[in-house]
Amino acid sequence: MASRYDSNPFDDEEVNPFANPGSVPAATSKLSPLPPEPYDRGATVDIPLGAAKDLRAKEKELQAKEAELKKREQELKRREDAIASAGIVIEEKNWPPFFPIIHQDIANEIPIHLQKLQYVAFMTLLGLVLCLLWNIIAVTTAWIKGEGPTIWFLAIIYFISGVPCAHVLWYRPLYRAMRTDSALKFGWFFLFYMFHIGFCVLAAVAPPIIFKGKSLTGILAAIELLSSNALVGIFYLIGFGLFCIESLLSIWVLQQVYLYFRGSGKTAEMTRQAARGTMMAAL
Numbered sequence: 109m110a111s112r113y114d115s116n117p118f119d120d121e122e123v124n125p126f127a128n129p130g131s132v133p134a135a136t137s138k139l140s141p142l143p144p145e146p147y148d149r150g151a152t153v154d155i156p157l158g159a160a161k162d163l164r165a166k167e168k169e170l171q172a173k174e175a176e177l178k179k180r181e182q183e184l185k186r187r188e189d190a191i192a193s194a195g196i197v198i199e200e201k202n203w204p205p206f207f208p209i210i211h212q213d214i215a216n217e218i219p220i221h222l223q224k225l226q227y228v229a230f231m232t233l234l235g236l237v238l239c240l241l242w243n244i245i246a247v248t249t250a251w252i253k254g255e256g257p258t259i260w261f262l263a264i265i266y267f268i269s270g271v272p273c274a275h276v277l278w279y280r281p282l283y284r285a286m287r288t289d290s291a292l293k294f295g296w297f298f299l300f301y302m303f304h305i306g307f308c309v310l311a312a313v314a315p316p317i318i319f320k321g322k323s324l325t326g327i328l329a330a331i332e333l334l335s336s337n338a339l340v341g342i343f344y345l346i347g348f349g350l351f352c353i354e355s356l357l358s359i360w361v362l363q364q365v366y367l368y369f370r371g372s373g374k375t376a377e378m379t380r381q382a383a384r385g386t387m388m389a390a391l
Contacts, residue, residue: 199211210275212230214226214227214230217287218283218286218287219286222286222368225286225361225364225365225368226282226283226286228357228360228361228364229279229282229361229365230279231357232304232354232357232358232361233274233275233279235350235353235354235357236270236271236274236304236308236354237271238350239308239311239347239350239351239354240263240266240267240270240271241267242325242346242347242350243263243266243267243311243324243325243347244260244263244264244267245343246325246340246343246344246346246347247259247260247262247263247322247323247325248260248263249339249340249343250322250333250337250340250343250344253337253339253340255322255340256319258319258323259319259322259323262318262319262323263323263324266323266324270307274304277296277300277303278296278297278300278301278303278304281293281294281296281297281300282294282297282301282365285297289372291369294365294369297365298362298365298366298369301358301361301362301365302362304358305355305358305359305362308351308354308355308358309351309355310324310326311324311325311326311347311351312326312327312348312351312352312355313326313327313328314326314327314328314329314330314348315328316328316329320332324347324351325343325344325345325346325347325348325350325351326344326347326348326351327345327348329344330344330345330347330348
């Protein structure tokens with residue numbers, strides 16, 4: 109019977125890792141020691157002095173540019189704060205997105221209870237563009253069928269002058285009136301929007317005043333042209349329908365804006381502002 113202190117023949121021979129490598133037998137060492145890496149403490153890294161000077165110069169240049177940018181930002185912020193405190197709003201052109209020509213941000217600049225009305229007013233502006241554009245198409249067909257080029261030139265004039273004037277004279281005043289709640293701008297809108305409605309009603313009727321009314325796609329011109337050329341008459345009937353829709357929608361907008369104007373108590377304020385303006389002009 110073997111004693112418990114007898115050595116196990118299957119055990120590997122123990123090797124002390126901290127022992128002197130020279131004292132360990134060659135047969136029992138499993139790995140040979142790695143040779144020491146050569147290291148020269150006296151070696152130096154050569155950096156050209158010219159490169160260091162260039163780096164310092166570039167760093168100074170970048171710091172100067174950064175300081176100049178910060179100064180410009182502070183000056184721009186100071187001007188924006190001064191403009192905002194004076195009540196001046198910078199209107200950046202952002203509509204239509206593919207070719208911005210006007211400023212339009214109803215969702216962020218118009219009070220939420222007036223946004224629907226402002227959107228409908230904007231629809232009447234776009235509706236006028238559509239009506240005058242279709243008027244050009246219909247009058248072009250009438251010109252091709254022998255009605256003469258004069259009515260076509262008049263249709264072009266209606267479009268070129270009507271669309272910009274509509275934006276400047278009544279849509280932009282309404283937009284600013286809704287945004288700033290200015291009574292004077294509301295009055296400006298009422299004045300020119302009634303002219304807009306009058307023109308739409310006149311175009312829908314097309315009385316034989318200017319070249320027998322054929323420069324506008326109204327009902328009277330459509331009836332006259334249906335007897336001679338059915339295709340041109342149908343084009344004029346479509347234009348008549350567009351001008352009718354534009355007139356009705358514009359009348360609704362005028363009514364709603366007037367109800368808001370009366371309900372908000374702006375009538376007395378507009379009267380005071382008009383009286384003050386008249387007095388200043390007289391002085």
